[in-house]
Amino acid sequence: MAxxxxxxVIGAGPAGLAAAATAAANGARVALLxxxxxxxxxxxxxxxxxxxSRRARRALRRIAPVKRHFGMRVVAADPGARxxxxxxxxxxxxxxxxxxxxAAGARELFLPFPGWTLPGVTGAGGLQALVKQGWPVAGRxxxxxxxxxxxxxxxxxxxxxxxxVLAIVEQAARDDVHAFARKLWHWPDKLAQAARLRxxxxxxxxxxxxxxxxxxxxxxxxxIDIDCDGRVETFECEYLAIGFGLxxxxxxxxxxxxxxxxxxxPAIRVDALQRTTVDGIHAAGECCGIGGMQTASIEGAIAxxxxxxxxxxxxxxxxxxxxxxxxxxALAHTFAPGPCVxxxxxxxxxxxxxxxxxxxxxRSFDDARAAKLATRCGMGPCQGRICGAAxxxxxxxSWHGHPRQPLFPARLSTLAFDSLATFP
Amino acid sequence: MSAILxxxxxxxxxxxxxxxxxxxxxxxxxxxxxxxxxxxxxxPLCGMGVCFECRVAIDGEPHVLACMTAAxxxxxxxxxx
Numbered sequence: 001m002a003x004x005x006x007x008x009v010i011g012a013g014p015a016g017l018a019a020a021a022t023a024a025a026n027g028a029r030v031a032l033l034x035x036x037x038x039x040x041x042x043x044x045x046x047x048x049x050x051x052x053s054r055r056a057r058r059a060l061r062r063i064a065p066v067k068r069h070f071g072m073r074v075v076a077a078d079p080g081a082r083x084x085x086x087x088x089x090x091x092x093x094x095x096x097x098x099x100x101x102x103a104a105g106a107r108e109l110f111l112p113f114p115g116w117t118l119p120g121v122t123g124a125g126g127l128q129a130l131v132k133q134g135w136p137v138a139g140r141x142x143x144x145x146x147x148x149x150x151x152x153x154x155x156x157x158x159x160x161x162x163x164x165v166l167a168i169v170e171q172a173a174r175d176d177v178h179a180f181a182r183k184l185w186h187w188p189d190k191l192a193q194a195a196r197l198r199x200x201x202x203x204x205x206x207x208x209x210x211x212x213x214x215x216x217x218x219x220x221x222x223x224i225d226i227d228c229d230g231r232v233e234t235f236e237c238e239y240l241a242i243g244f245g246l247x248x249x250x251x252x253x254x255x256x257x258x259x260x261x262x263x264x265x266p267a268i269r270v271d272a273l274q275r276t277t278v279d280g281i282h283a284a285g286e287c288c289g290i291g292g293m294q295t296a297s298i299e300g301a302i303a304x305x306x307x308x309x310x311x312x313x314x315x316x317x318x319x320x321x322x323x324x325x326x327x328x329x330a331l332a333h334t335f336a337p338g339p340c341v342x343x344x345x346x347x348x349x350x351x352x353x354x355x356x357x358x359x360x361x362x363r364s365f366d367d368a369r370a371a372k373l374a375t376r377c378g379m380g381p382c383q384g385r386i387c388g389a390a391x392x393x394x395x396x397x398s399w400h401g402h403p404r405q406p407l408f409p410a411r412l413s414t415l416a417f418d419s420l421a422t423f424p
Numbered sequence: 425m426s427a428i429l430x431x432x433x434x435x436x437x438x439x440x441x442x443x444x445x446x447x448x449x450x451x452x453x454x455x456x457x458x459x460x461x462x463x464x465x466x467x468p469l470c471g472m473g474v475c476f477e478c479r480v481a482i483d484g485e486p487h488v489l490a491c492m493t494a495a496x497x498x499x500x501x502x503x504x505x
Contacts, residue, residue, distance in 0.1 A: 035473055035492065036472075036473070036492065037492070037493075037494050042472060046443070048426070048441055048442075048443035048444060049441075071492075073473075089488075089493065107470060107472065107474050108470060110469065110470075117460070117464060117466060118465075119455040119456050119457070119465050119466065119467030120455065120467065121469070122467075122468060122469055122470075122471060123469055123470050123471060125471070125472075126468065126469055126470045126471035126472065127471060128471070129470075129471035129472050129491070130445070130447055130448065130451075130468060130471040130491060133443065133444055133445040133447070133448055133491075134440050134441055134443065134444030134445060134448035134449075134495075135445070135447060135448045135451050136448070136451060136452060219455065219456065219465050220455040220456070220465065220467075350460075350464075353460065353466070353469070353475065353477065354461075354476065355461060356460050356461045356462045356464070380476070381476035381479070381487075382474060382475050382476045385474050385475070386469070386470070386474065386475050409476075409487065
């Protein structure tokens with residue numbers, strides 16, 4: 001039997017926490033699921049050395065009345081029966097809903113370049129996440145690269161854990177970043193945040209209009225080559241934390257039949273009240289388009305009100321949501337990956353890390369389907385979550401069809417649970 | 425001070441603070457978590473359960489994501505690095 005609840009929220013980051021707390025405050029019975037062992041999502045991921053931020057602690061206090069299921073990853077869904085199948089490290093469980101709120105968040109965009117599969121090359125947010133849960137970086141030399149303000153946040157966090165941040169390598173041009181910075185007075189809280197990051201990163205050089213051409217090392221990362229206006233600079237380092245922004249996580253939404261928009265990295269299509277194209281399913285936060293933590297919190301609250309039937313409460317928040325989205329749009333425009341980062345891979349560079357498929361093997365295909373059939377690209381354990389986003393960015397390939405169950409590799413006993421439920 | 429947990433990574437004893445991930449414990453013993461299809465060393469990329477590069481065997485159960493699993497006292501972890 002599915003464990004029923006009125007409002008089921010998937011994802012315990014800023015959007016999901018706000019949705020759960022708001023729906024509960026409206027009197028709904030609420031359950032909250034997340035694949036991570038603790039609440040917070042990525043931006044509020046618990047830091048075992050430094051604890052949680054004030055803002056995160058406040059959000060966590062507000063979910064006191066909510067039933068929590070953490071360490072539970074959704075592997076299958078039945079939109080007709082309004083049930084989800086999830087598993088933790090030991091058990092499978094089915095969850096039912098009257099209203100569902102998807103707050104699945106985002107993941108980093110990685111663009112392949114020579115040497116990016118070496119141990120020591122991680123995501124920018126990726127290394128930050130690892131370090132918050134005890135990955136040792138004290139005294140280690142780190143270069144942070146890619147694009148966007150996440151680089152500054154990651155670098156500050158790595159420095160706070162004792163890493164020696166040698167440089168920040170931003171692909172956007174200096175003039176564009178400075179023009180964006182001059183507009184920050186429209187958003188005073190962002191200006192204050194930028195000032196705090198600048199303080200935390202005092203003394204760390206920032207290269208603009210610069211890219212990592214190559215990572216080198218025998219069995220792990222030893223050096224990287226930076227190309228800054230045609231001048232090559234080499235850094236010796238143990239870690240390269242590199243990310244080119246975020247892409248919405250839409251896997252579960254697609255499995256449930258929710259419509260997406262037509263962006264390069266599609267997001268879940270929602271109306272003003274965060275309703276998806278499927279009746280009874282709302283979505284909020286990064287999975288509806290990258291908008292940052294503030295947008296996610298506001299959209300989560302709108303979805304929480306709407307899911308609990310309080311339309312007036314939802315509508316009252318629309319102006320603040322629009323304002324937050326405007327900031328996100330300006331940000332996305334400034335830091336969109338430029339042409340220089342699209343030409344980094346050579347024919348021997350791995351693109352699909354699961355199946356070891358190279359750029360040379362892939363670039364002559366017309367679409368994802370043909371490439372998959374011939375090379376197994378995107379058919380390994382990550383199911384194209386890494387290479388699919390890269391190839392969408394580089395070649396415009398669409399990977400966003402209806403995903404097959406299970407959504408993630410799952411235990412056989414979990415899938416047996418599902419078939420028992422279907423065929424009693 | 426939080427408690428210290430003791431794990432073995434490919435037989436090597438490591439210590440991590442309570443709350444650390446298995447990935448953080450593995451990183452104290454080796455740089456490589458697994459080998460790719462063509463034998464190249466790999467380690468975590470995404471840190472958030474998406475890329476599957478951190479998969480290891482924990483107490484005999486294969487293909488567990490080290491970055492998504494909290495370390496526990498006495499865990500025996502096998503990499504394929």
